[in-house]
Amino acid sequence: MKRPPLPHDHSRRIVHDLTWTIGPFVLACALAIALVVWLIDPAPPRSITISAGQTDSSLHQIAREYAKILARNGITLNVLPSDGSVQNLERLLDPKAHVDLALVQGGIASREQASSLMSLGSVAYVPIVVFYRGKGLTLLSQLEGKRVAIGREGSGTRVLSLKLLEANGIAPGGSTQLLPTDGLQAATQLVSNEADAVFLSGDSATRALMLRLLKVPGISVMDFNEARAYTRLFPYLDDIELPPGVLDLGRRIPPETVHLISPTVELVARPSLHPALSDLLIEAAQEVNGTAGILQRAGQFPSPVAHEFPISEDASRYYRSGKSFLYRTLPFWLANVADRALVLLLPVAVLIFPALRLVPALYRWRVRSRIYRYYGALIALERGAMHLSSDDERRALLVELDYIEESLNTLKLPLAYIDALYVLREHISFVRSRLVTSTTKDSRIVSMSK
Template identity: 75%
Template sequence: RIAIGRVGSGTRELALKLLSANGIDPGGDSTFLPLDGMDAATALVSGRVEAAMLSGDSTTRALMLRLLDIPGISVMSFDEAAAYTRLFPYLEDVDLPPGVLDLRRRQPRETVHLIGPTVELVARDTLHPALSDLLIEAAGEVNGAPGILQREGQFPSPAVHDFRVSEDATRYYKSGKSFLYRALPFWLASVTDRLLVLLLPLAVLVIPALRTIPALYRWRVRSRIYRYYGALIAIERDARMHTNEEQRRALIEELDEIERSLNTLRMPLAFADAFYVLREHVGFVRMHLNAGESQSHSSAV
């Protein structure tokens, strides 16, 4: 008769697997009773069961000392603990060193090899990194204290069993909380983190766009200058094609209009050199037109 834990409990599931690995299955010569914790210990003391499988919080130091004080009851040592941990990767071997329960009476008198399952915190890959940090931190506060079955800080740990350790958890174990959550209150760090998630993609688009602004500005200013050059080229071309005095005067009036427009044009200092070169070219075309007019007067005389 074996107390293997309540129906639906983790203790019962693990007990059934371990017993089955040793050829002890339901319906055989053994009877499995759904008892755990204090109920299982009471049944063991009263003789209603010959063995009790205890795990988790039910295996307290006080309960184990009370059981060990009763003649005929002892803690079973799993001498094959290494084999169990290899056959069942989710198991860990746990040693009870001599005297850990009671140094004065040296309980237990020899090292006792125990086995126990490793509990894993499992989350979806969409879990926010801040919540991942808080979960690990809370797990450390609850389970990180030293006890008879563990050293201080032994749990939680980044041990890999059935599930891979997330990148956020790996980062937490290496360097702790991220800078924002170390330096700012949680609510402010959370808001800042969300803003960064939104702003970083925008920055990827905005920064290249900002780099094009100076080029667009230069193109816009130079296009205004190029329009005047287009008008100058048209005037000079017409001056070569037409020698009529009236037509030359019309071209000079167009040139005067260009010069009046340049006098009211606002030009950035960075483009002052191009602006004054344009004015020189206006003067060059005017000189060409005046030279043609002088030649026409000479021919008329």
């Protein structure tokens, strides 16, 4: 009879059972965590880049202020100078530019370009202010055939000015001479009669420059009486006002309310921007852009009102409910670690709760399966005893039974399963007694026959 494959060294069996029972569960948890880290990438980068305006522009100064605030939380904001909003948008759309966000004026992006980016909110007005020689100008169409400074090439002022003029029937190549100048240079051309009208916006339309132009005899500022119509035709425009005296209270300049149209500067980012950094940037914008000015009330910016770019879900959540509890109560990096831990624990918890019921059952099955192997060998031996034809075969079965019992003597089980071990010993003794009794009876029968 072939000897059953029973082990004689059980010294490491308990550790082996625990390893093969808990090991797959631990491996599954590790794979779940690795998958979450790979898919969600919860760790925010410590350095990001923003494309701002020229080094002497207000947009560049705003970005520098953002950088100071983010530095408090250990985030480095690299401020990249640019020629203006057009180049800022181009950098955001170019994967090779390695720019994470930018300050972009409304009115320069196509619908397709805007859909591939996201906005963290509007942070400032950049109104279009039209100064002209003479009086009584109420429509942009009245500039037909005149010399008009509409901003330098690549500027957001030029892009928006061309759109507004085109809506009023004035296009490049016609009778109207479109001059590529802005700011102080355009104002100088207007004063020296080298231009009939100028479009000023953003840094060009400073309070000081507007006051200087309004003090020059023969120069007026256009009142956009149709401002509401412009906001309907161009959704990225707002209708704003210059109240009487807002530029100079003592001299009441302007003497009457001046209606203006204005796009906003939006803080635009790529969709890959980390949510924690989105919160920090909006918080910085509230500190930098939330003060009152001649064009805005305190707390008006940053604003979640959608203009040209869709507001991100993270920004909408921040404007609706503010920072989460962790970020309100803990330092940024500690809150981030806690937030990441929660994100990682969720998929692990999905595995843990079923495993709490599955692991004990799996361990119990592994322990009992070792005992069942002995029962299998014992049953095979007992069946062999039913077909004995000689004493040599019977003695061979007793040797096999000794082998089973010898292996069993080295078996180590947890205390909770010791009862099964003693039951097995009783069954081995039962089989042995049957073999011995059968041997004795056979001997008596042989003696009597002699």
